[in-house]
Amino acid sequence: MKVSKFGGSSVASAEQIKKVLNIVNSDSERRIIIVSAPGKRYSDDVKTTDLLIRLYEKVINQLDYTHKKQEILNRFKDIIDELPLETDILTEIDRTLESHIATLKDQPERLLDALKSSGENFNAQIIAAYNNEQGIPTIYLSPQEAGIIVTDDPGNAQILESSYDKIKEIRNTNKKIIIPGFFGYSESGHIVTFPRGGSDITGAIVARGVKADLYENFTDVSGIFRANPTVIKHPEVIPEITYREMRELSYAGFGVFHDEALQPLYRYRIPVVIKNTNRPNDLGTYIVHDRQINHDKVVSGISCDKGFTSINIKKYLMNRQVGFTVKILKILEKHQISFDHMPSGIDNISIIMRSSQLAGKEQKVLEEIRHYCEIDELNVEHDLAILMIVGEGMSATVGTANKITDALAQAGINLKMMNQGSSEISMMFGISTQDADAAVKACYENCYNR
Ligand code: ASP
Numbered sequence: 001m002k003v004s005k006f007g008g009s010s011v012a013s014a015e016q017i018k019k020v021l022n023i024v025n026s027d028s029e030r031r032i033i034i035v036s037a038p039g040k041r042y043s044d045d046v047k048t049t050d051l052l053i054r055l056y057e058k059v060i061n062q063l064d065y066t067h068k069k070q071e072i073l074n075r076f077k078d079i080i081d082e083l084p085l086e087t088d089i090l091t092e093i094d095r096t097l098e099s100h101i102a103t104l105k106d107q108p109e110r111l112l113d114a115l116k117s118s119g120e121n122f123n124a125q126i127i128a129a130y131n132n133e134q135g136i137p138t139i140y141l142s143p144q145e146a147g148i149i150v151t152d153d154p155g156n157a158q159i160l161e162s163s164y165d166k167i168k169e170i171r172n173t174n175k176k177i178i179i180p181g182f183f184g185y186s187e188s189g190h191i192v193t194f195p196r197g198g199s200d201i202t203g204a205i206v207a208r209g210v211k212a213d214l215y216e217n218f219t220d221v222s223g224i225f226r227a228n229p230t231v232i233k234h235p236e237v238i239p240e241i242t243y244r245e246m247r248e249l250s251y252a253g254f255g256v257f258h259d260e261a262l263q264p265l266y267r268y269r270i271p272v273v274i275k276n277t278n279r280p281n282d283l284g285t286y287i288v289h290d291r292q293i294n295h296d297k298v299v300s301g302i303s304c305d306k307g308f309t310s311i312n313i314k315k316y317l318m319n320r321q322v323g324f325t326v327k328i329l330k331i332l333e334k335h336q337i338s339f340d341h342m343p344s345g346i347d348n349i350s351i352i353m354r355s356s357q358l359a360g361k362e363q364k365v366l367e368e369i370r371h372y373c374e375i376d377e378l379n380v381e382h383d384l385a386i387l388m389i390v391g392e393g394m395s396a397t398v399g400t401a402n403k404i405t406d407a408l409a410q411a412g413i414n415l416k417m418m419n420q421g422s423s424e425i426s427m428m429f430g431i432s433t434q435d436a437d438a439a440v441k442a443c444y445e446n447c448y449n450r
Contacts, residue, residue, distance in 0.1 A: 001029055001033060001171070001210065001212050001213055002027070002029045002030050002212055002213060002214045002216055003033075003034065003121070003203055003206050003207040003210065003212040003214075003215050004023070004024065004030045004032070004033050004034070004146050004179060004214070004215075004216040004217075004218060005033075005034040005035070005036075005199060005200060005202070005203030005215070005216065005217050005218065006020050006033070006034070006035050006036065006039065006218045006277060007036050007039065007199065007200075007217070007218065007219045007220070008036040008037060008038065008039020008048075008199075009039040009040060009041075009220040009277075010036070010039075010218050010219065010220065010277035011035050011037075011038055011039070011123055011127065012038045012039045012041045012045075013038070013041050013076070013079060013082070014079050014081075014082030014083045015125055016277065017079065017083065017126075018083075019277055019278065019446070020033075020127070020170045020218070020277060020299065021127070021130070021131050021134070021136075023218070023277065023280050023405075024131075024176060025131070025136055026177075029213075030146050030176075030179060030216070031173065031174075031175075031176055032170065032176075032177045032179065032206055032210060032212075033052055033122050033127075033176060033177065033179070034179050034180075034181045034199060034202050034206060035120060035123050035127055035178060035179075035180060035181060035199070036119075036120055036123070036181050036182065036199040037049050037052075037118075037119025037120045037122075037123055037182070038075055038076075038079065038119065038123055040442070041318070043304045044415045045280075047119075047232070048075055048119035048123075049116055049119045049196075049247055050073065051068070051071055051072050051119075051184075052072060052115045052116050052118055052119055052138070053076065053112070053115070053116065054068050054263040055068040055069055055072060055115055056111060056112050056115045056116075056147050056414075059101050059105060059111065059308065060105075060108055060111070062223045065077075065101075067176075069094075070162045070232035072093075072097070072118075073090065073093060073094060076089075076090060076093055076123075077090055077123055077175050078107075079123075079126060080126060081348070082361030083126075083130050084100060085126060085129055085130050085133065086133055086284060087133070088131040089122070089125055089126055089129060090181070091302075092125075093118075093122050096118065096121075096122075097118060098114055098116070100114040101115075103273065109154040109155070110154065110190060110191075112154065112155070112255045112385075113154045113155060113160070113183065113190070113191050113192055113193045114191045114322070116155075116182070116183070116193050117180070117182060117183035117191045117193055119182075120180035120181050120182045120183065120199060121270060122273065123144070123180065124140050124178045124179060124180035125140045127379070128140035128176075128178040131178070136176060137174070137175040137176065138175055138176040138177075138178060139173075139175050139176070139177055139178070140178050140179075140436070141170065141177050141178070142179075142180050143179065143180065143183055143184045143185060144184075144185040144436075146166075146167060146170055146177075146179050146206065147163050147164075147165075147167040147169070147182075147190065148163055148167065148179075148184035148185065148202065148205060148206075149162065149163045149166070149184060149185055149186070150163075150183075150184035150186060150192050150194075151186070151187065151192070152186035152187070152188065152190065152192060153192065154192055154193070155192075155193055155195065156194070156195055157183070157186075157192040157193060157194050157198075159184065159205050159264065159433050160187075160420040163184075163209065164205075164208065164209045165183055165207070166209075167205065167206060167208075167209025167210060168209050168210060168211070168426045168439055170206075170209075170210060171210040171211075172252060175235075177192065178186075179281060180202075180207060181199025181200070181201075181202035181203060182194055182198045182199045182202060183198075183202075184202075185341075188333070189278055195258075195260065197255070197258045198260075198321040199257065200257055200258035200260075200261035201258055201260050201261045201264075202266050203215060203217060203261065203268025203270075204262070204263070204264045205264050205384055206263070207270050207272075208264040208265055208267075208268055208270060211268060211270070211309050212270055213270075213271075214270070214271055214272075214273060215265060215270055215271070215272045215273075216272075216273050216275055217257060217272055217273065217274050217275070218275050218276070218277045218280075219256060219274060219275070219276065219277070220276065220277065220278060221274075221276055222237055222248075222256060222275070222276040222279055222282035222283075222284060223237035223238060223239075223274050223275070223276070223282070223283070223284040223285035224237065224238045224241065224256050224257070224274055224285040224301070225237060225238070225301075226238055226299075226300070226301045226302060226315065226444070226447075227301065227302045227303070227440050227443075227450065228253070228304070228438070230255075231398045231437045231441065232438045232440065232441065233446065235281075236448060237282075237284075237285060238285050238300055238301060239285065239286065240285065240287075240288060241286075241287055241288075241301070241392075242287070242288060242289065242290065242291055242392055242425075243262050243265070243266050243287060243288070243289060244392070244423070244425055245300050245301070245390050245392060245425060246259075246262060246287045247259060247262055248390045248425065248426045249301045249303050249388065249390050250262075250445040251305075251388075252303040252304065252339075252386055253300065253303045253304065254303050256274055257272070257274060257287070262287070266289075269288075269289040270284055271287065271288045272286070272287040273285065273286050274287070274437075281288065282404075283316060283343065284381075291392065293392055293393035293396065294393065295393060295397065295421070297391075297393075297447075297448070298391045298394050298396075298400055299389055299390070299391040299393075299394070299399045299400065299443075300390050300392065300393075300449045301390050301391075302387070302388070302389055302390075302440055302443050302444055302447065303388045303390070303440075304385055304386065304387045304388070304431075304437075304439060305385065305386050305388075306383075306385045306433045306438045307354055307355050307356065307385075307433075308340070308352055308353065308354060308355060308370050308384040308385065308386050308430070309352070309353060309354075309355045309357075309358055309362075309380060309381065309382050309384060310350045310351065310352045310353075310380070310381045310384055310416075310417070310430060311350065311351045311353075311365075311366070311369070311378070311380055312348065312349075312350045312377075312378070312380070312381065313328065313348060313349050313350070313351075313373070313377070313378055314347060314348045314375065314377035314378075315348070315368065315374070315375050315376050316347055316349060316376055316378045317347065318346065318348065318349065319346040324373065324380070325342075325344075325349065327372055327373050328349070328351065328369060328373055331368045331369055331372065331373075332351070332363060332365070333369075334368075335361050335364065335365055337353060337357045337358060337361065337365070338353065338357060339351045339352060339353040339357070340352050340353055340386070341386070341419050341428055341430075343417050343418070343419040343428075344428075350417055350430075352384065352386070352417075352430060354383065362380065366378060366380065368402070381416065382384070383432060383433040383434075384430050384431070384432070384433065385430075385431050385432065385433045385435070385436040385439075386425055386428060386429070386430060386431075386432075387428070387431055387436070387439050387440070387443070388427070388428055389404055389426065389427045389429075389443065390425060390426045391425065391426075392425050393425035394424055394426075394427070395423075395425065399415065400427070401420070401427060402445055403447065404429070404443055404446070404447075405426065406441040406443065406445035406446065407443050408429070408431075408442055408443070408448075409437050410437060410442065411439065413431055413435045413438060413439050413441035413442065413443075414432065414435070415429055415431060416428070416430040416431060416432070417429070417430035418430075
């Protein structure tokens with residue numbers, strides 16, 4: 001059995017929805033379908049979820065929201081008219097939006113989550129009703145009916161372990177089931193959304209709950225590229241990568257698949273395939289637990305993410321001091337700052353984090369480090385980019401680091417820091433933001449085109 005999830009651009013219009021249903025109905029193993037809200041139809045279109053957030057802003061600022069609501073109704077009306085769908089869902093959509101606004105306007109976080117969830121919720125109802133009208137027995141299942149019970153943390157829900165038993169029950173159905181992605185219900189019955197892009201997470205949770213043989217994640221590209229296609233023209237598609245590799249790549253900017261979506265799948269080793277709704281016969285990228293290493297291509301992917309800051313600390317004889325790092329980390333903990341890398345030498349240590357983590361806290365944090373840690377030197381580097389070279393095969397292959405540093409040296413790129421994790425599936429390089437694209441190009445050339 002497969003669980004198939006279709007992202008926003010795959011369900012953005014009536015034409016796209018018909019493609020989705022052709023894919024769904026052509027395979028009897030595709031029984032449980034997760035859908036996003038209508039996404040962008042063209043590059044400067046606005047996603048329905050963003051329209052819903054704008055509606056929320058109007059309501060919360062007590063401004064006239066009729067125009068914003070109408071824009072959302074029009075998005076769905078276009079889909080309904082064009083399919084065409086006979087069941088009258090539009091009145092119900094309007095009624096539900098008004099009811100969220102009326103009942104939750106004094107609870108901003110709840111209202112935001114309820115409105116944000118509506119994009120997927122209405123789309124799932126439309127898609128299920130249309131498939132049914134076409135003669136394919138199909139039901140819409142709300143996340144509550146499906147058993148998706150989550151923590152009560154608005155905008156940042158986490159699945160409760162106890163949900164999986166309930167989700168398992170939906171396996172026993174012979175109809176197609178359409179479930180909206182992106183949200184669940186708290187134990188107290190409130191709608192709570194996952195982080196943005198969270199329909200991938202719903203798909204993964206359901207795939208794990210029903211112990212699917214495969215989790216298909218349909219999007220608008222034919223798999224995961226070895227590097228960002230806005231930097232490299234027509235990069236190769238990765239045929240197969242491991243969960244660990246995917247986690248490293250998505251952390252550092254590969255946005256095709258939500259990094260939190262791997263967690264439910266990992267333990268049960270449920271494979272994922274990233275496929276293209278517009279080219280369903282393309283093989284796509286498989287994300288699996290183990291794979292055979294291709295020694296000609298030990299580097300699976302190259303990513304580079306911007307927006308990092310490094311706090312660099314020097315202390316003479318640092319290696320001899322017990323508890324020095326703990327003191328620094330305690331200060332970060334006190335300010336609720338999480339960091340990503342911590343390369344160190346005998347007398348120095350750098351702590352690298354996303355710049356957003358330090359925003360508004362930098363002065364205070366630096367003052368406290370100076371005051372409590374008896375350091376010799378302290379400086380901060382902003383505008384850092386993190387270049388990640390990822391590949392399972394690197395641990396068994398000599399010379400990958402050389403290949404990368406050579407490419408970067410030839411491109412005249414200064415390496416500010418380097419770090420290789422003990423798992424040896426990734427190498428991290430800190431570089432200046434302005435060198436980010438050139439670094440990816442140089443590494444890509446050296447790894448795949450020579
Ligand atoms: N519609 C939501 C978003 O735009 C969730 C998703 O599409 O996965 O973030």
